[in-house]
Amino acid sequence: MSWDVLIAGGGNAALCAAIAAAKDGARVLVAEAAPRAWRGGNTRHTRNCRIAHDEGNGILTGPYPVDEFMDDLMRVTKGRTDEELATLTLEKSKELWDFLEDQGVRFQPSLGGTLSLGRTNAFFLGGGRSMLNALYRTAEDAGVEVRYDTRVAALDIEDGFFKGATLERDWQNGGPEREEVTARAFVAAAGGFEANIDWLKEAWGDAAENFLIRGTPYNTGGVLRQLLDAGVQQVGEPDQCHAVAIDGRAPKFDGGIVTRLDCVPFGIVLNAEAQRFYDEGEDFWPKRYAIWGRLVAAQPEQVGHVLIDAKSINLFMPSVFPPERADTIEELAGKIGLDPAATRATVDAFNAACVPGMFDHAAHDDCRTEGLDPPKSHWARPIDTPPFYAYSLRPGITFTYMGVRVNADARMVMEDGSVSPNLFAAGEIMAGNVLGQGYLAGIGMTIGSVFGRIAGERAAAYVSN
Amino acid sequence: MSRIDLPSLASAAQDEVARQMSICNACRYCEGLCAVFPAMELRRVFEGPDTDYLANLCHNCGACYYDCQYAPPHEFAVNVPQALAELREESYARYAWPGFMAPVFERNGVWIALAAGLSVALFILGFALWSDPGALTASGNFYAVMPHNAMVAVFAPAFLFPLVAIALSLVRFWRLTGPTPGLTFAALRQATRDAATLRYLDGGGMGCMTQSERPDTWRRRFHHLTFYGFLLCFASTSSGTIMHYVLDWPAPYAWWTPPKLFGVPGGLGLVIGAAGLIWYDRARDGRLRPAKQTGMGAAFTWTLLALGATGLALYWLRETPAMGVLLAVHLGTVFAFFITMPYGKFVHGLYRYAALVRHAYEQKRAHP
Numbered sequence: 001m002s003w004d005v006l007i008a009g010g011g012n013a014a015l016c017a018a019i020a021a022a023k024d025g026a027r028v029l030v031a032e033a034a035p036r037a038w039r040g041g042n043t044r045h046t047r048n049c050r051i052a053h054d055e056g057n058g059i060l061t062g063p064y065p066v067d068e069f070m071d072d073l074m075r076v077t078k079g080r081t082d083e084e085l086a087t088l089t090l091e092k093s094k095e096l097w098d099f100l101e102d103q104g105v106r107f108q109p110s111l112g113g114t115l116s117l118g119r120t121n122a123f124f125l126g127g128g129r130s131m132l133n134a135l136y137r138t139a140e141d142a143g144v145e146v147r148y149d150t151r152v153a154a155l156d157i158e159d160g161f162f163k164g165a166t167l168e169r170d171w172q173n174g175g176p177e178r179e180e181v182t183a184r185a186f187v188a189a190a191g192g193f194e195a196n197i198d199w200l201k202e203a204w205g206d207a208a209e210n211f212l213i214r215g216t217p218y219n220t221g222g223v224l225r226q227l228l229d230a231g232v233q234q235v236g237e238p239d240q241c242h243a244v245a246i247d248g249r250a251p252k253f254d255g256g257i258v259t260r261l262d263c264v265p266f267g268i269v270l271n272a273e274a275q276r277f278y279d280e281g282e283d284f285w286p287k288r289y290a291i292w293g294r295l296v297a298a299q300p301e302q303v304g305h306v307l308i309d310a311k312s313i314n315l316f317m318p319s320v321f322p323p324e325r326a327d328t329i330e331e332l333a334g335k336i337g338l339d340p341a342a343t344r345a346t347v348d349a350f351n352a353a354c355v356p357g358m359f360d361h362a363a364h365d366d367c368r369t370e371g372l373d374p375p376k377s378h379w380a381r382p383i384d385t386p387p388f389y390a391y392s393l394r395p396g397i398t399f400t401y402m403g404v405r406v407n408a409d410a411r412m413v414m415e416d417g418s419v420s421p422n423l424f425a426a427g428e429i430m431a432g433n434v435l436g437q438g439y440l441a442g443i444g445m446t447i448g449s450v451f452g453r454i455a456g457e458r459a460a461a462y463v464s465n
Numbered sequence: 466m467s468r469i470d471l472p473s474l475a476s477a478a479q480d481e482v483a484r485q486m487s488i489c490n491a492c493r494y495c496e497g498l499c500a501v502f503p504a505m506e507l508r509r510v511f512e513g514p515d516t517d518y519l520a521n522l523c524h525n526c527g528a529c530y531y532d533c534q535y536a537p538p539h540e541f542a543v544n545v546p547q548a549l550a551e552l553r554e555e556s557y558a559r560y561a562w563p564g565f566m567a568p569v570f571e572r573n574g575v576w577i578a579l580a581a582g583l584s585v586a587l588f589i590l591g592f593a594l595w596s597d598p599g600a601l602t603a604s605g606n607f608y609a610v611m612p613h614n615a616m617v618a619v620f621a622p623a624f625l626f627p628l629v630a631i632a633l634s635l636v637r638f639w640r641l642t643g644p645t646p647g648l649t650f651a652a653l654r655q656a657t658r659d660a661a662t663l664r665y666l667d668g669g670g671m672g673c674m675t676q677s678e679r680p681d682t683w684r685r686r687f688h689h690l691t692f693y694g695f696l697l698c699f700a701s702t703s704s705g706t707i708m709h710y711v712l713d714w715p716a717p718y719a720w721w722t723p724p725k726l727f728g729v730p731g732g733l734g735l736v737i738g739a740a741g742l743i744w745y746d747r748a749r750d751g752r753l754r755p756a757k758q759t760g761m762g763a764a765f766t767w768t769l770l771a772l773g774a775t776g777l778a779l780y781w782l783r784e785t786p787a788m789g790v791l792l793a794v795h796l797g798t799v800f801a802f803f804i805t806m807p808y809g810k811f812v813h814g815l816y817r818y819a820a821l822v823r824h825a826y827e828q829k830r831a832h833p
């Protein structure tokens with residue numbers, strides 16, 4: 001079979017590209033590796049998209065100009081971004097509200113517990129899966145053919161020119177059915193490689209065995225590897241990723257948003273040897289939770305244990321799994337597999353170091369420790385009121401940053417600096433161009449939608465010439 | 466009543482709702498879809514009565530199933546519409562008065578069909594014995610078939626008993642789901658508005674998703690037709706009663722009188738609405754329905770359809786010899802409808818209204 005545009009992937013970036021290309025008249029085939037029930041990769045777990053806008057609109061509570069967005073991006077990436085592409089992304093993000101709404105996506109005010117994002121981020125009514133359903137409906141209505149359970153297994157690329165691909169249908173069960181397809185342009189929107197534990201191990205060593213993957217198991221980076229092997233330029237390093245500390249009982253894959261734990265600032269975190277290792281009260285949790293993935297990854301067995309007491313149990317968003325609970329610290333330590341005496345000693349040392357203050361979980365209060373290493377700078381109250389509670393933490397990988405280099409047309413740049421005429425990329429697979437490091441809530445969807453649209457439009461324009 | 470001495474431990478359906486709600490409470494993506502999620506967020510633990518309340522707040526629009534990132538085959542197996550539907554049906558039995566009638570809910574469809582069939586047969590037989598069989602085919606005059614006083618003697622208790630039974634059930638439901646100090650008319654007003662517009666049968670604004678993830682507004686439209694059709698029929702009967710007793714103006718009534726002006730559009734609304742719901746539900750996604758089938762919903766819709774259809778037939782064919790039989794069938798249907806009212810899907814509207822009142826009350830308190 002021959003198509004105008006072949007798209008690998010089935011998430012936000014792929015669908016935005018498919019819709020844009022189909023509306024410009026191209027015959028589009030979308031190959032989604034996952035079965036229909038699991039379609040949409042990490043997009044199904046998202047909740048919002050960060051967009052620049054000059055005025056609030058009733059749902060977005062105020063203006064968020066491009067300049068402020070750019071300042072935020074520069075701060076989190078510490079300048080590691082391609083400025084031309086970053087400017088383009090933020091400028092084009094202004095169109096996303098209307099664009100997505102035209103595809104049937106609806107928005108809602110920011111969710112309870114995320115009020116800090118109400119001005120900057122557009123929340124999808126019903127979450128990312130609802131958003132995806134709207135994109136799929138629109139794509140189908142525009143004549144896009146979507147094949148589920150079908151992965152792009154091999155790419156035929158000659159000197160940066162895409163000729164065709166091998167698709168494998170039903171590749172998970174039984175023998176895959178192979179099909180060679182030709183297309184005049186290719187859009188890579190197959191996500192990162194965070195679900196490929198072996199690849200993660202190349203960067204992280206054996207510690208990666210203990211990582212939990214917050215999103216889809218289908219983002220194994222097969223398309224990325226093929227592209228790099230075919231001479232496309234790499235951006236970012238394999239160990240760069242968004243990693244947070246999540247509930248250690250989360251499933252290996254697809255635990256999504258509910259496994260996050262917001263209790264760290266209210267307690268102390270002990271490693272497997274019952275020792276503290278970082279300032280739990282350094283700053284508000286939304287500003288710190290993205291460093292705790294790496295912190296926990298660096299501990300023995302990649303595990304941390306948060307201990308809190310009855311004073312704090314209702315101060316944070318409810319957790320999906322109930323905490324371990326006990327009337328004494330020793331009993332609690334036994335339940336979570338820590339040495340009771342060592343745990344007791346750590347808690348006693350912490351309690352003794354807490355200076356009295358006015359506790360206020362909504363401000364940088366003056367409850368802190370003195371003479372303790374590492375210190376706890378805020379919200380430090382002795383852990384002395386039973387019952388005591390414990391949650392275990394493990395590193396949860398959201399997505400990887402290493403990807404392919406693109407230009408402002410979403411065209412891939414080859415190792416020799418030349419630009420491919422018909423290889424395009426969008427979404428997580430090229431997010432590293434904009435996001436060299438750090439993370440800004442909601443920018444994953446921004447990059448995917450902006451570059452998805454560009455890739456779809458340019459690909460359609462290319463095939464119609 | 467205190468919340469500790471609950472009649473029994475949580476049922477399996479309540480446990481399942483509590484399990485799913487603690488996942489939703491950590492997620493909250495569906496917050497904007499309907500009343501259930503904001504109500505859930507005011508709680509951290511979900512005891513039996515909380516779950517019954519949430520179940521009756523749900524309109525089964527389906528949106529949160531198709532939108533859920535944890536829907537089966539995900540191991541968290543979240544299917545809120547199904548879990549709430551299952552518990553909702555169970556909760557009707559839990560609060561039913563008198564308690565020994567509760568088992569009727571379990572095989573509801575069968576019971577209601579039986580009650581209806583029996584009532585209709587009894588009416589036909591009764592007429593034939595009561596008046597002379599000839600009156601059954603004499604066109605025009607209802608009271609030749611059944612004297613007005615006889616009608617009242619049969620229907621007054623059949624109407625009053627369900628009213629009492631439903632009122633007592635409703636009080637039990639209201640009390641068990643917790644005290645509401647400082648309840649105001651504002652909450653009633655808000656709930657009435659939400660109920661009258663079916664505010665939450667719309668997937669948060671996109672439309673319900675009850676056949677697939679493509680939203681549509683059919684279910685909402687058919688429900689509106691049925692509901693307002695029913696209200697008009699009720700107004701028709703009430704105005705007839707007033708004309709008879711207060712104005713001393715017995716039937717038959719001309720087309721321009723209130724019983725007819727309310728009754729004809731009401732009957733049409735019932736027929737089109739109920740038939741529409743039955744038609745639409747044939748393609749309903751089975752995953753949204755309770756796994757344990759009671760036939761409750763279908764039995765109720767069919768009864769409403771029969772009410773409307775026999776009423777309209779009577780209106781159009783009263784001058785023909787079919788009148789007597791039609792009257793018997795219609796009155797039999799009305800009778801069956803009344804006596805099964807407290808033990809069938811009819812109560813969903815009342816419990817849902819009560820839940821909406823509580824919701825309006827709680828939200829006002831939590832977000833003044």
Ligand SMILES: Cc1cc2nc3c(=O)[nH]c(=O)nc-3n(C[C@H](O)[C@H](O)[C@H](O)COP(=O)(O)OP(=O)(O)OC[C@H]3O[C@@H](n4cnc5c(N)ncnc54)[C@H](O)[C@@H]3O)c2cc1C
Nearest residue numbers: 010011013033041042043047152191215427428442444445
């Ligand atoms: C729990 C969680 C919450 C998040 N919340 C947010 C948020 O609120 N806002 C935000 O902006 N970002 C969020 N992110 C990040 C966001 O999910 C990603 O940035 C975004 O989904 C990237 O879109 P994408 O289309 O590039 O990739 P994906 O949505 O991951 O889609 C990749 C697709 O490629 C398919 N695929 C993989 N390999 C192949 C192959 N060989 N052949 C064919 N198909 C293949 C996959 O099946 C999948 O459908 C979150 C991530 C997670 C895990």
Ligand code: SF4
Nearest residue numbers: 489492493494495533
């Ligand atoms: S139904 Fe699913 S997506 Fe919606 S709040 Fe519950 S867990 Fe989250």
Ligand code: SF4
Nearest residue numbers: 499523524526527529
């Ligand atoms: S089915 Fe509709 S009404 Fe019921 S809980 Fe889900 S979104 Fe709310």
